[in-house]
Amino acid sequence: MKVALFVPCYVDQFYPKAAIATLELLEKLGVEVHYPKNQTCCGQPMANSGYEHLTAGCNNLFVDNFSGYDYIVCPSGSCTLHIKEHLHSPEKEEQAVDIRKRVYELTEFLIDVLQVKELKSHFPYKVGLHQSCHGLRGLRISQMSELVAPAFSKPAQLLDMVQGLELVPLSRQDDCCGFGGTFCVVEEAVSSKMGKDRVEDHIEHGAQYITSADLSCLMHMEGILRRQKSDVKVIHVAEILNHSHE
Amino acid sequence: MSNATGKSHPQLAAVFNQDEPRVDWHDETLWWIRQKRDVQAHKLPEWELLRETASQIKNNVLSNLSTYLEQFEANAINNGVIVHWAADAKEHNQIVHQLLQERGINRMVKSKSMLTEECHLNEYLKEQGIDVIDSDLGERIVQLANEPPSHIVLPCIHKKKEEIGDIFHEHLGSAKGESDPKILTETARQHLREVFLTRRAALTGVNFAIAETGEFVICTNEGNADMGAHLAEIHIASMGIEKIIPERKHLGVFLRLLTRSATGQPITTYSSHYKKPQEDTAIHIIIVDNGRSIQLGREDFRNSLKCIRCGACMNTCPVYRKSGGHSYHTAVAGPIGSILAPNLDMKKYADLPFASTLCGSCSNVCPVKIDIHDQLYKWRQVIVKEGYSPASKTIAMKAMAFTLSSPGLYRSGGKMGRLVFKYAPFAVNNGLNPWYKHREMPKAPEESFGEWYSKRKEGKQ
Amino acid sequence: MSREKILAAVKKNQFTSTALPDLEILSALTATSDNLVQQYTGVASAGGCFVYEVNDLEAIKDILRKEFKPGVKIISGIQGLDEYTYAGNVMQESSHSFADAELTILASNLGVAENGALWLTENQMNIRILPFISQHLAVVIGKDAFVPTMAQAYAQIGNADYGYGAFISGPSKTADIEQSLVIGAHGPRSLSVFILIQPLLKYII
Numbered sequence: 001m002k003v004a005l006f007v008p009c010y011v012d013q014f015y016p017k018a019a020i021a022t023l024e025l026l027e028k029l030g031v032e033v034h035y036p037k038n039q040t041c042c043g044q045p046m047a048n049s050g051y052e053h054l055t056a057g058c059n060n061l062f063v064d065n066f067s068g069y070d071y072i073v074c075p076s077g078s079c080t081l082h083i084k085e086h087l088h089s090p091e092k093e094e095q096a097v098d099i100r101k102r103v104y105e106l107t108e109f110l111i112d113v114l115q116v117k118e119l120k121s122h123f124p125y126k127v128g129l130h131q132s133c134h135g136l137r138g139l140r141i142s143q144m145s146e147l148v149a150p151a152f153s154k155p156a157q158l159l160d161m162v163q164g165l166e167l168v169p170l171s172r173q174d175d176c177c178g179f180g181g182t183f184c185v186v187e188e189a190v191s192s193k194m195g196k197d198r199v200e201d202h203i204e205h206g207a208q209y210i211t212s213a214d215l216s217c218l219m220h221m222e223g224i225l226r227r228q229k230s231d232v233k234v235i236h237v238a239e240i241l242n243h244s245h246e
Numbered sequence: 247m248s249n250a251t252g253k254s255h256p257q258l259a260a261v262f263n264q265d266e267p268r269v270d271w272h273d274e275t276l277w278w279i280r281q282k283r284d285v286q287a288h289k290l291p292e293w294e295l296l297r298e299t300a301s302q303i304k305n306n307v308l309s310n311l312s313t314y315l316e317q318f319e320a321n322a323i324n325n326g327v328i329v330h331w332a333a334d335a336k337e338h339n340q341i342v343h344q345l346l347q348e349r350g351i352n353r354m355v356k357s358k359s360m361l362t363e364e365c366h367l368n369e370y371l372k373e374q375g376i377d378v379i380d381s382d383l384g385e386r387i388v389q390l391a392n393e394p395p396s397h398i399v400l401p402c403i404h405k406k407k408e409e410i411g412d413i414f415h416e417h418l419g420s421a422k423g424e425s426d427p428k429i430l431t432e433t434a435r436q437h438l439r440e441v442f443l444t445r446r447a448a449l450t451g452v453n454f455a456i457a458e459t460g461e462f463v464i465c466t467n468e469g470n471a472d473m474g475a476h477l478a479e480i481h482i483a484s485m486g487i488e489k490i491i492p493e494r495k496h497l498g499v500f501l502r503l504l505t506r507s508a509t510g511q512p513i514t515t516y517s518s519h520y521k522k523p524q525e526d527t528a529i530h531i532i533i534v535d536n537g538r539s540i541q542l543g544r545e546d547f548r549n550s551l552k553c554i555r556c557g558a559c560m561n562t563c564p565v566y567r568k569s570g571g572h573s574y575h576t577a578v579a580g581p582i583g584s585i586l587a588p589n590l591d592m593k594k595y596a597d598l599p600f601a602s603t604l605c606g607s608c609s610n611v612c613p614v615k616i617d618i619h620d621q622l623y624k625w626r627q628v629i630v631k632e633g634y635s636p637a638s639k640t641i642a643m644k645a646m647a648f649t650l651s652s653p654g655l656y657r658s659g660g661k662m663g664r665l666v667f668k669y670a671p672f673a674v675n676n677g678l679n680p681w682y683k684h685r686e687m688p689k690a691p692e693e694s695f696g697e698w699y700s701k702r703k704e705g706k707q
Numbered sequence: 708m709s710r711e712k713i714l715a716a717v718k719k720n721q722f723t724s725t726a727l728p729d730l731e732i733l734s735a736l737t738a739t740s741d742n743l744v745q746q747y748t749g750v751a752s753a754g755g756c757f758v759y760e761v762n763d764l765e766a767i768k769d770i771l772r773k774e775f776k777p778g779v780k781i782i783s784g785i786q787g788l789d790e791y792t793y794a795g796n797v798m799q800e801s802s803h804s805f806a807d808a809e810l811t812i813l814a815s816n817l818g819v820a821e822n823g824a825l826w827l828t829e830n831q832m833n834i835r836i837l838p839f840i841s842q843h844l845a846v847v848i849g850k851d852a853f854v855p856t857m858a859q860a861y862a863q864i865g866n867a868d869y870g871y872g873a874f875i876s877g878p879s880k881t882a883d884i885e886q887s888l889v890i891g892a893h894g895p896r897s898l899s900v901f902i903l904i905q906p907l908l909k910y911i912i
Contacts, residue, residue, distance in 0.1 A: 275886055278886065279886070298728075306728075309721055309722050310724055311721050312717040312718040333713060384883035387883065387884075400886075407885045407887070427885060428889050431889040435893060439893065459866075467879070467880050468894065469879040469893050469894030469895075472835070472836075472839045472894070473836075473894065477802055494864070494866070495730060498730070499730065499733070502822075502858075509882070512750060512821060512823065513823070513824050513857075514876070515879060516894075520871055523870075524835055524871075533713070535713045539716035540720070542716075542717060545722070548720075
């Protein structure tokens, strides 16, 4: 199985530890991981701001970098969804279509493709799981609370395999954190308030860490936590799953 | 009465957020309704099939609308109802005025109709010297406060009972400082009963108009539409062209969805079916287009016309909950309003499709499965292409796209500088960076993943 | 003419026709005859109704005598309840004249278990304003008149002709002030429902 690691631009630049954990975890599970080195960005920041027409460069680059793999795995639900829904390339549309089918967010790849049943990880903390909206409603890696359908959560299923980890319940299991790409600055007041309330829910329920399959949400919540000088930390789900006994 | 401030959603939302306890109260109230909706929905194992069925019925309606409208009109006329057509808000308002003038009526009672809010009927009639009293309690409250409704189902959800007490004390003579909802409601009941008994004209909205029979259905909990209509000599019912459903039996789908989605009740107290006028009275229906036929022609956005005005998308929307209905500066607020409004005036409402995180909850509570968040995304593309986005944003986006299209430029940002993120939302331009107002910047690590990976590769070799 | 303009614009912009969905699946999914009265009673009570199961009209009169003072204006659409003003005899009076009605008693032949709604047509109301203007409302319904959901309710209504009809599921109410539920908005302050063990037909025909 030939897997390409897709590391979103902001993860590459600001949260390399999450990408490293993703790579190491996949390798531990016996996957041959390639990192196409000319990758940059999925184009979502432009597209969600209404500038999808400026994403041709990003799209072509993405197709060039990620064609020919069995799977493309990404530690971000949001970027994965963007590729799944919006990757087009007029000159190489066939390859783009193929990539759209092969791109997976990390937790769904672990559950659906690798069918992981156990992990040798250890993380003795109280953890709150933040469902990113794009992972939840876009990729359906968990069941959203508004739908009348059986409940499930792939990230929670994996976190349950981690020794010592206690998932804390939340008052609102899948309310949005308010990051929303450029929304976080265009609608600064609402964005911050949403983030503050989300963080508060985790803190109230005793979380020591807030985790998620999406770092963009975590980056936003981390900004708020650090401003509040809180002891609560954010951590990408890959870092927990890859965390072994010290 | 409408927001004539010219302010955009982010500006109005920032003002709303200056009073944080109030934001919390607003958010909790609406979330509670969302939870009530969940409880009702989960009681029906067939809920998702119901939504799908309703959505398909509406597809059929939108694909045969002209036929259904003509069928509805013919049947309504046959039932003794008089039918009018209004191309826009102005014509609608003029028709109402003329109907009143013909009878020498200068006072009218009105039950809830978001269409008349959209048409600004009250302001128009006031200018013509006609007194209109809104009879839905929430609408009456905002009317007395000289404000538009902030929610299509819960018009005064932004008002605290103490504020309502003050309004009632000033206008309806309730005791000073009285804020008990029971007592305030009783005060309104006495006041409005006198209104119902003395108004010769009543205007109502329409929830569903049935092509097959020519009847129309109005849903209320208070009974105000019926009190007004049955006591008046003329009942004017205003409906948008999209209110049509093909057959009576389709009500068996929509009435199961509407109130469960709206307020978390299994059905409204009253679901009234108006088919023929009472003896010696008249029913007039005004069928209004006001931009709807244009929206029907926009392939990406026509599904917005499926809306049955339940308000579930507002209650679930975290942005609506934390910014308040008035921040949307349009008659229909929230996610659905944000995809309807740009059709009417793209420039004026260019901000609304951006007043969303695209979280997608709206689309999944919607009882007729409108792809609301996808339409928000698509409106953004249209608004930018039509040139209604700020020039500074376009420059930043172009620079960002240029950098991200080139692996070389992207990498040259180097550590600490992270040049590429000069244009990223969470690291915009320094200076007056909105990110930094309530959030710390992410810490730049020693090396990027790309750099770490190259080193590891070298080490392995 | 705006009519032609609107219809032309709609015709031009509507898309290729799509078929209506099958409603039978939904109807079949919810078709049940189990404990409909029990389910109705639970839902209606939660919605603020007072539900009584009674043997005959005498039992209704007994209950009403306890609830309403003698001398108040009570109007009945049910002939068998003959000590009250029969609605059929006052149909010529103006709707406004019922403003002082304390109680109106009407019959229904169709109740919906899932949501507590009772179907009344103009024939049963006699005068449209009656179930709204009265301070209190009572509805008499037979125990066999219940269907599980709105799907079956509309199947039963079919293409019946009426000038006006309404589903009524409780007393008039509002929660417009801070979402506090208040019973008695503009219409009746209470809805009493009498479920007759005996078939209703013999009383109203």
